[in-house]
Amino acid sequence: MGKLEGKKLLLLGERDGVAGPAMEEVLRDSGAEIVFSATECFV
Amino acid sequence: MDLENQQRVKDAAEKYGPENVVVVLGSSDAEGAEIYAETVTKGDPTFAGPLAGVPLGLAVYHIFEEEIRQEADPAKWEEQIAMMEMVLDPDALAQAVKRMREEGSKYTL
Numbered sequence: 001m002g003k004l005e006g007k008k009l010l011l012l013g014e015r016d017g018v019a020g021p022a023m024e025e026v027l028r029d030s031g032a033e034i035v036f037s038a039t040e041c042f043v
Numbered sequence: 044m045d046l047e048n049q050q051r052v053k054d055a056a057e058k059y060g061p062e063n064v065v066v067v068l069g070s071s072d073a074e075g076a077e078i079y080a081e082t083v084t085k086g087d088p089t090f091a092g093p094l095a096g097v098p099l100g101l102a103v104y105h106i107f108e109e110e111i112r113q114e115a116d117p118a119k120w121e122e123q124i125a126m127m128e129m130v131l132d133p134d135a136l137a138q139a140v141k142r143m144r145e146e147g148s149k150y151t152l
Contacts (some may be wrong), residue, residue, distance in 0.1 A: 003113075003114055003152045004065065004111075004114045005065070007063060007152075008059045008063050008064045008065070009061065009064075009065055009066075009067060009118060010052055010055055010064060010065070010066045010119070011067050011068075012044070012048060012066060012067070012068050012079060013068075013069035014068075014071050014075070016071040017069045018060075018071075018124055018127050019090050019120070020069070022123040022127075023067055023069055023106055024115050025116075025122075025123050026106075026115035026119045026123055027067070027114065027115055029088075029116055030114040031114075032100050033112075035057070035059070038051070039069075039107060040045055040048065
């Protein structure tokens with residue numbers, strides 16, 4: 001069982017770093033539920 | 044962190060229980076990562092948003108930290124994240140979030 005199994009993930013991405021959808025993709029099969037994913041940008 | 048996302052974090056912690064929630068950051072600079080990590084552990088340092096004075100103490104990690112990386116799909120990591128890992132400074136980002144987690148998180152993985 002992975003460390004994230006059963007956890008609720010809040011993904012706070014950044015446009016100039018790693019964006020929310022990219023984090024969703026890599027963690028989708030981690031056993032955790034992705035509650036929300038956002039991508040902020042600083043302009 | 045923008046006010047809408049602070050509210051979403053607060054709502055999720057209330058709904059699911061703070062011990063069950065893990066925040067993963069994708070910040071590009073260490074200073075920003077530290078502020079985000081502080082916001083979800085000790086509360087909003089700018090005292091502007093819903094998490095001002097609300098020390099949730101959530102488990103918080105940067106996507107580049109080993110604990111998260113080892114749970115990620117390796118093929119998708121190559122496809123989605125490996126390039127940003129070369130451009131950014133993963134060690135500095137991981138250290139910044141780890142430091143704040145050690146100071147402010149009540150929960151860890």
